Amino acid sequence: TIDPERFRETFERYSEIGRTENDGLHRLALSEEDREVRDLFVSDLEDLGLDVRIDGIGNTFGRAEGTDPDAEPVLIASHLDSQPYGGRFDGQLGVLSALETLRAFDDEGVEHRRPIEIVNWTNEEGSRFKPALMGSGAFTGELDLEEVLGHADADGVTVAEALDEIGYRGDEPVGPREEYHSSLELHVEQGPKLEEEGLSVGIVEGVFGMAWLEVTVHGDADHAGPSPMYSRKDALVAAADVVTAVRRLSNRFADDVVTTVGELEVEPNSINVIPSEARFTVDVRSYDDAVVAELVEAVEREVATACEREGVEYDLEEIWRIPHTEFSPTVAETALSAADAVDASHRAMVSGAGHDASYVNEITDTAMLFVPSVDGKTHNEVEFTEWADAVEGARVYAETVRRLADA
Amino acid sequence: TIDPERFRETFERYSEIGRTENDGLHRLALSEEDREVRDLFVSDLEDLGLDVRIDGIGNTFGRAEGTDPDAEPVLIASHLDSQPYGGRFDGQLGVLSALETLRAFDDEGVEHRRPIEIVNWTNEEGSRFKPALMGSGAFTGELDLEEVLGHADADGVTVAEALDEIGYRGDEPVGPREEYHSSLELHVEQGPKLEEEGLSVGIVEGVFGMAWLEVTVHGDADHAGPSPMYSRKDALVAAADVVTAVRRLSNRFADDVVTTVGELEVEPNSINVIPSEARFTVDVRSYDDAVVAELVEAVEREVATACEREGVEYDLEEIWRIPHTEFSPTVAETALSAADAVDASHRAMVSGAGHDASYVNEITDTAMLFVPSVDGKTHNEVEFTEWADAVEGARVYAETVRRLADA
Ligand SMILES: NC(=O)NCCC(=O)O
């Protein structure tokens, strides 16, 4: 059984690295803060006597051998990077639940037949570098390693350069060395459902499909005063039309569809100049992949219509698409019976947030556990999970991992 | 008479400082490029034997004495700062027409009864530091000097700090030392009218009134995936509604009304995060001050409605308002008869762009000359004026100044 005291102390210590004034977390992938937390993670793995490996995209593994050297290992993982001014629980709670699980096994001499590998995946968030789930995507071969190493942040720094800069481009080849038996990830729900129903644990059976688009509208800069309205080609006016259309788009589909414009940047961004360029992103999600495809087409039509209306040109690129995930019923059932065994309240659910576990599910039987997010808030400094729920989740997690590692 | 060769060479030399790849000009107020062009301007004034003064907001004066030491001087002026990636003619052409006028008088020993003061006003554009017409506004007492010295750019650098940084916070008190007789400014039209009618010179009889608003919408950051649409407080969705409304607003008024959103910035600006903040500007203009007041109220209502619809809070600040200007009929008539005397084609017109001459008109009889802008384009690297038109304008300018300085 896990040690709630130690679990919480460790959580507080990790939360110091990149902590914001408002007790949030600003620890962008491959930043200086990310280096610092990775160093701490590696030293914690070494203190546990684990064999540590770092691969060519910075994914960091610690291996606890099992009693059967020939058994396929169990992979337990999440991520330590954060959103800009995000929360402390997103990702970190999963990595530290896995760490606490291994510490508890070590403490109490819990024998496990299978090796257990704990992993911190690189760049889950996709905020500084697109797309999200980059480390797990490259590891499982779902994303092209060379391609993503070349992706640049807003300042033009590539993933490869940032890895070198913080010293986390490891020697290990990127990809599995062997077959895994199964995988489990704990994460905060990031939505309101568990809290609304007063439950401590979600058994996650699937993840939404999603697509990301990047649109650049090319207008014509001119003076906000003497340029008659009829002469204008205002890139922002067209972009604003699309923002409104994207918000409304979800209404045409079932309940679960979500559509968001998260980034928008204007050039030259001067008060008395008609915008010459507007660059924005669109994020569309549904559990139904056909609906995601329809949403993408609808967005494409809205962009075309808005730009024609304003007489401006545009570029549109689909930069990421991931189909919906159906997790392993076997792993989910193991989690469910573990939750019953430790007497935790729970329900089955699907996730609207993307998770590394989706890519991992492509190479081994995978499922996830959720713990509640207060008010459903996340990607926000106020993100919070009641500590009692975090502990409940970690208990179910440790028990599930124990069962998987002996299966 | 002016020397077209020298005029053009000087123009080319000045255009090198802050020249962009696409032959535009990027010379923001009080930047390193602005320092460099100011140094050149001062040395050109000194070469002409003028008495040079720099005041506490960086306005730079050169004085050519007249034959009558007691006569009130004529002020001839424009500005050397540019928009981000703006054009080479906006402002600079006016300063260099004034310089060429003084050079021509010097060359040919043209005697003038009145002293003539040439001025480069600080920060006409209002892009890096708001508001526009800052130097002339402080000089004429229409803007509060201490207040504007404290205004900061996007990086938090204040006007006072930037002046010190480039060494242009001068010793001269800010404000007129004596009464002026009159003032004249040449500028590019920045609109399409002169070109449409095939004319070389506009005699500007007035300038639009205008108001600038700054709006910050405060939403709530959350995850683009698991946050149900009904739970969202998306700052960008509300801002986009206002952008659309501002574009439409002009349709409710007469032809001359223009309404623009030039700046928009989103926080945290992450693809999978619901925007927590959207900051944007609104620029509204009309020759009718009552219409400007109505436009401001209409924008305030649109912001309130859009924010209520989305359930978000906002701050709205009117950061600048300037009434419409009616220039001096006497100076305009002098310009008109000078245009006839040198045989330049011309028409009377009003300006939709703000000009330092509006503030100067508060302290002395003022008017302006316009030369055509190809396609009406400005605040854009492609800004262009046919050289024949520039020369025609400078000829009318020199002749008008000669007449004013002897009146
Ligand atoms: N869980 C999480 O925040 N993932 C980031 C990727 C996404 O779903 O946008």
Ligand SMILES: NC(=O)NCCC(=O)O
């Ligand atoms: N002439 C000019 O570009 N002025 C800048 C101030 C404004 O009109 O916005």
